[in-house]
Amino acid sequence: MPAGHCYPPKGDGFAMNSVQRSILFSAADRYGSLVLFFVATAVLSRLLSPAEFGVYAVVNAIAVVIAASFQEFGGGNYLIQKRDLSPDDVRSAFTITFGISGVIAALLFVLADSLSQLFAQDSLKGAIEVSALNFLLLPISGTISALLRRDMKFGTLALCNFASGVAVALVSIGLAIAGLSYMAPIWGGLAGNVILTLALLVGHRDPSALRPSLFAYRDIVSFGVYSSGVSVVNVFYNLAPQLFLARIIDFGSVGLYSRAINLTQIFDRLVTQVLNPVIMPAIVARRQAGEDLKAIYLEAIQLLSVAQWPFLIFVALMARPIIAIWLGPTWLDIVPLVRLLCIANMAVFAACLSYPVLVAVGSVRDALISSCISLPPSLLVILGASFCGVQAVAGSALLTLPFQAAVAIYFIGRHLRFGLKDLVRALMKSGLVTAATAFGVAVCAALTEAGLLTSLTGLALASCAAALCWWLGLLLTGHPLLYQLHQAVAGLARITPRWRLSRSAL
Known part of the structure; x- marks a missing residue:
């Protein structure tokens, strides 16, 4: 690529057309990964004990926290938000x-033994050493993924991520059957990263981005200090309960809490993770086009809350049959944990918007300040709860998550100039739709708990009742999501004839 070439941000017309297409590809990516996750988790939950899952969860937590500490120094968010991105920026x-x-x-590698002694678990040493190999691959996959996201090439990303997910699932299950215990998913994760890196290199076909250079290091470090700080604080907070439980109680508690979190975060896998790769480039593009971010933000939280709240209520009410069918009866101890975490997570309906919006208004520093205000007190609450057991840790989220949401919304409200009344007005219809959904699901949950319905029958009826009551709630309140669904259906109707014509031409 010529030295003077730049990677310009896309214009408004491109952004509006590509956002819908990007969400479609991102959805295909995430839902393919979600199917693999469901299958792999169902199989591994029957092959590994909670304590074995706990060891894996702790190793994964250590790796993720450390990765967050350096990836934002020149990571994805820097490459996406940079207005005029040059090859020197990418290489640096x-x-x-x-x-x-x-x-x-x-x-x-050097500290693996010390970390295993910290948690009083000698078996952590080998697991940490294997996990460390991932760090040699992350810079390559992270850089190429960011460039593909910036260019809205989510189709290529979807194929690469799916290939990686297949590798993770097959290797993890195969090694677990072979008796490798907690090392099975760790080796599976490494195999997935190898496949992802190779697939991205083939898909990107521009190795010049990986040439060494420090030409633009000043700009990267100035952005990375704040961005990395935000990432580290938030990632450590999310994984702190598992680390505290491992140190204070046992690895069995970590396994139970980790599985409860996985179930609670299904909505994130279904919706939020589909939108996350698109949110940052889309918001930056609309900001550069001069659109009103206040209106965009308030509309976005309406759409997110009316999807997230009913889903979490459904999972909370139907937690027992979901766990019995998916994970098996050995994991029913996590039912109360799931219910507490679902209710608490309703407070963070707009969490995926906070960082992108603050970056878009040029205030990544406020994102770090917001995290430093809300997360240290939350960590102290979790640490204290850890001495009282795993259920107390889950219950502490009822205090910490609403507090974090309030702080984040306060900072965003200062920049976008909206107040509590605007927020309540935007969320009122979503609250009514959620109440309608909860009524329908609660009836099925009561019949299932009373033994009048089997777990499978109760779950099927509850799903139908939830869908019906949710849709009626949308109609009765005239929720803005109806318009978005209408637009999506109209878009698919326009695409289908073109797709058929292209196939017939071929």
Whole structure:
């Protein structure tokens, strides 16, 4: 690529057309991964015990926290938000990320024994050493993924991620059957990263982005200090309960809590993770086009809340049959944990918007300040709850998550100039739709708990009741989501004839 070439941000017309297409590809990516996750989790839950899952969860938590500490120095968000991205910017970002990553991988090898002694679990040493190998691959896959996201090439990303997910599932299940215990998903994760990196290199076909350079290091470091700070604080907070439980109680508690979190976060896998790759480039593009971010934000939280709240209520009410069918009867101890976490997570309906919006208004510093205000007190609450058991840790989310949401919305409200009344007005219809959905599901849940319905029958009827009551709620309230669904259906209707014509031409 010529030295003077730039990666310009896309214009408004491109952004509006590509956002819908990007969401479609992102949905295909995430839902394919979700199917693999469901199958792999169902099989592994019957092959590994809660304690074995706990060891894996702790190793994964250590790796994710460390990865968050360096990936934002030239990571995806820097490459996406940069208005005029030059090849030197990309190469410098990759070089910085790879340098830090290599140092961390070496340190993990050296400190693996000390970390295993910290958690009083000798078996952690080998697991940490294998996990450290991932850090040699993350800079390559992270840089290429960011460039593909910036260019809205989510179809290529979807294929690469799906290939990686298949590798993770097959290797993890195969090794678990072979008796490798908690090492099975760890080796599976490494295999998935190898496949992802190779697939991205084939899909991107521009190795010049990975040449070493430090030409633009000043700009990258100035952005990375704040962005990395936000990432580390938030990731550590999300994984802290598992680390606290491992140190204070036992790995069995970690396994139970980890599985409860996985079930609670199904909505994130279904919806939020579909939108996450698209949100940042879309908001930045609309900001550059001069659109009103206040209106965009308030509309977005209406759409997110009317999807998330009813879903979490459904999972909370039907937790027992869901767990019995998906994970098996050995995991029924997590039912109360799931219910507490579902209710608490209703407070963070707009969490996926907070960081992109603050970056779009040029205030990544406020994103870090917001996290530093809300997360340290929350960590203290979780630490105290850890001494009282795993259920107390789950219950502490009822205090910490609403507090974090309030702080984040306060900072966003200052920049976008909206107040509590605007927020309540935007969420009122979603609250009514959620209440209608809860009524229908509660009836089926009561019949199932009373033994009048089997778990499978109760879950099927509850799903139908939830869908019907949710749809009636949308109609009766005239929720804005109806318009979005109408637009989506109209868009598919326009695409289908073109697709048929192209196939007939072929």
